[in-house]
Amino acid sequence: MNSPGKATSDSKGRLRKHIEKLSNDIGIRNIENLHNYEKLKEAADYIYNSFKELAYEAEKYEFKATFNGNDFLVSNIEAYIKGDSKDTIIIGAHYDTVKRSPGANDNGSGVACMLEIARQLAPKNNQGRRPEKSIRFVAFPNEESPYSYDLTHHSLDTSRKAPKAAHRGPNMGSIQYAKQIKAQMENGEINVIGMICLETIGFYSDKADSQGFPDFCSLISKWCPGKVTRFSPFKCFPQLRCGAWVFKCIYPTTGNFLLFASNNKSAGFLNDCYENFDGNIRTGGFPKEKISLPPCLVGDLGRSDHKSFWIHGMPAIMLTDTANFRHPEDYHEPSDQSDKIDYVSLDEVTVNVELMIRKMIGYVSNVEDEVVLQQPSSSRRQSPIMIRSKAKSKTSEGNETWTQPSSSDESMQLLRGVKKKGKTNKKVK
Numbered sequence: 001m002n003s004p005g006k007a008t009s010d011s012k013g014r015l016r017k018h019i020e021k022l023s024n025d026i027g028i029r030n031i032e033n034l035h036n037y038e039k040l041k042e043a044a045d046y047i048y049n050s051f052k053e054l055a056y057e058a059e060k061y062e063f064k065a066t067f068n069g070n071d072f073l074v075s076n077i078e079a080y081i082k083g084d085s086k087d088t089i090i091i092g093a094h095y096d097t098v099k100r101s102p103g104a105n106d107n108g109s110g111v112a113c114m115l116e117i118a119r120q121l122a123p124k125n126n127q128g129r130r131p132e133k134s135i136r137f138v139a140f141p142n143e144e145s146p147y148s149y150d151l152t153h154h155s156l157d158t159s160r161k162a163p164k165a166a167h168r169g170p171n172m173g174s175i176q177y178a179k180q181i182k183a184q185m186e187n188g189e190i191n192v193i194g195m196i197c198l199e200t201i202g203f204y205s206d207k208a209d210s211q212g213f214p215d216f217c218s219l220i221s222k223w224c225p226g227k228v229t230r231f232s233p234f235k236c237f238p239q240l241r242c243g244a245w246v247f248k249c250i251y252p253t254t255g256n257f258l259l260f261a262s263n264n265k266s267a268g269f270l271n272d273c274y275e276n277f278d279g280n281i282r283t284g285g286f287p288k289e290k291i292s293l294p295p296c297l298v299g300d301l302g303r304s305d306h307k308s309f310w311i312h313g314m315p316a317i318m319l320t321d322t323a324n325f326r327h328p329e330d331y332h333e334p335s336d337q338s339d340k341i342d343y344v345s346l347d348e349v350t351v352n353v354e355l356m357i358r359k360m361i362g363y364v365s366n367v368e369d370e371v372v373l374q375q376p377s378s379s380r381r382q383s384p385i386m387i388r389s390k391a392k393s394k395t396s397e398g399n400e401t402w403t404q405p406s407s408s409d410e411s412m413q414l415l416r417g418v419k420k421k422g423k424t425n426k427k428v429k
Contacts, residue, residue, distance in 0.1 A: 011116060012347040018112035019202070020338045021046060022095070023104035030096050031065055031072045031147050031171075040141060043095045044075045047139045050115050051079040054122040056137075061180070065142055065171040074141040076173045079118060081361075083134035086188075089361055090136045090181070090195040091117065092174065092305050094143030104338040106323060106331065109202030109346060111139060117354045121363065132362025133193065140173030140305050148172040174305035178312040185314075193360075194269035195316035197306035200323040201349055202341040203330075204256045211255035212325040213247035214300050255326040257287035258349055261301040262317040267292040269315035276356040286348050300325075319353065 022029075022043055029039040044060070051058035056079035065072045093110035097103030118137050119125065142148050149169025168175055184190050260277070262270040270292055278285035293301060295310075303323075306316035324331035330340055357363070 011350070012343050014116055014119070015109075015112045015346055015350065016338070016341075016343055018050075018115055019104050019108040019341055022108040022111060023102040023336070023338045027102045028097050028100065029103070030099065030144060031067045031070075031074065031142065032099050037072050040074065040096055044077055044139070044141070047095060047111065047115070048075075048077050051077070051118065051137070054079075054119055055124050056080070056118065056122065061177070063170075063173075063176050065147070067147055067171065074171075074173065076141070076177045077139040078136055078177075080136040081121060081123060081131060081134060083131045083361060085133055086191045087133040087193050088136060088190045089133060089193050089357065090138060090309075091198065091357070092138045092140055092177075092195060093198040094140040094173065094305055096141050096144050096147065098144045098332045100334055101332050101336045102334070104336050104341055105202040105321075105327070106200040106336060107143070107198075108338070109200060109341060110198035113198050113201060113346065113350045113353065114139070116350050117357065120354050121357065126363070129363070131358075133360070134190070135357065135361050138174075138177055140177065142171045142173050143305055168308065168311065172305075172308060174308035175311070178308040178314065181309075182312040182314070192309075192314050194266065194273075195306055195309045195314060196273065196353075196357075197304050197316065197318045198353075199304040199306075199318050199320045200331075201258065201319060201321050202343075202346045203321045203327045204342045204345040205326070206254060206256050209253050210326065211251070211253050211257075211322070212328065213251070214325065251289055251291075252287070255322070256345075257289050259320050259322050260288065260290040260317055261320065262292045262306070262315075263298050263301070263310055264292050264294045266310070266315040266317055270317045272360065273317060273356060276359045278352050278355070286345075286352050319349075 026039050026042050026046070028036055029043045030036045031040065048058050048060060058077065058079045060075040060077055062073050062075045065074045091114055093114045094107050095111050097106070102108075114137055121135065123129065148171055170176070178195075181190070181192060185192060258277075260270055260274045270290060274288065274290045277288055291301065293299075298307075301318065302310070304318050304320075306318045309316035321327075327340075330336045
């Protein structure tokens with residue numbers, strides 16, 4: 001039995017296994033046609049069985065989706081850990097793909113991360129302890145357009161952009177699930193603290209100018225037609241009309257970070273997640289950035305299942321590598337293959353998201369140690385982690401003693417699980 005949050009040496013291998021299964025073995029999965037639909041069902045069965053293998057009470061919530069005049073029975077797959085209160089955090093990822101992509105990164109990476117976190121948080125791997133808050137893991141179908149809506153129905157998204165986008169219809173798994181959860185909230189069954197959407201999180205680069213950005217000015221002009229270009233700086237300097245420079249003034253141009261994104265109504269939940277990311281690490285750690293915008297400026301920040309929860313009045317955020325703004329050559333293309341994934345970084349992200357969730361659901365009450373980080377090194381993958389036990393050991397002079405991991409694998413182990421009180425640190429073999 002694993003200690004709470006303790007990493008095994010092959011967590012990276014399990015992430016690779018999940019992604020290769022979804023993208024290589026199963027491949028394109030959607031409701032475009034009967035063949036692709038069978039692949040979608042195969043992916044759903046794989047996720048469901050993965051939850052069952054971890055001894056979860058997994059459920060399939062089936063509903064009808066209509067596309068091109070054909071009806072398909074698709075499933076939201078849910079597994080949960082019941083906490084001591086009705087407060088609940090939802091972790092979600094979509095498992096479908098676009099028409100011609102095997103979807104290794106979009107969104108095999110998100111599903112793999114969710115399944116690995118579910119493994120680490122499974123009660124059987126945590127001495128059967130219950131967290132303070134409940135947690136639900138959910139895999140959604142039909143996030144991708146055009147399968148996310150049915151042209152015979154109106155979109156459930158009532159924002160000003162919705163009529164053109166024709167997104168968020170009854171085919172979308174997260175729309176169906178958010179509606180179900182809202183009903184449970186109104187009945188007093190649960191209280192959703194927030195939803196975390198894992199969306200395309202497997203690509204990172206340390207190359208200069210590897211991070212792209214949306215055109216902020218173009219985004220504003222959709223809501224204020226003509227006003228942006230009439231504004232004097234843009235009139236005098238036409239080159240400023242390309243609004244990517246707005247984001248470049250704020251965010252890194254190197255695409256090695258994880259982005260936390262939300263609307264302004266979810267800003268409180270976003271900040272809680274952002275501050276708890278990296279577990280107990282105080283400085284440095286995996287690069288992260290955050291953004292929260294008002295609904296009229298959300299634009300690309302709403303391009304996944306978290307927006308379905310916004311529509312139903314719940315806080316929700318998206319964790320992403322920014323998708324087409326970082327790897328446009330592979331996004332929604334046949335080249336979105338498993339060998340393009342940065343498994344080292346994906347493993348680090350998964351570790352830190354797990355620790356973030358542990359803190360937020362109160363699943364760390366028995367962890368005795370405190371993780372601190374020395375001055376961060378130049379590489380995010382080589383930060384020297386050190387452990388200090390609350391049961392302090394003393395030198396002959398009365399000073400506290402410290403131990404430093406001897407390998408990167410041990411550093412990853414210490415991120416997830418720390419030694420028990422009164423025991424000495426052991427190297428990972």
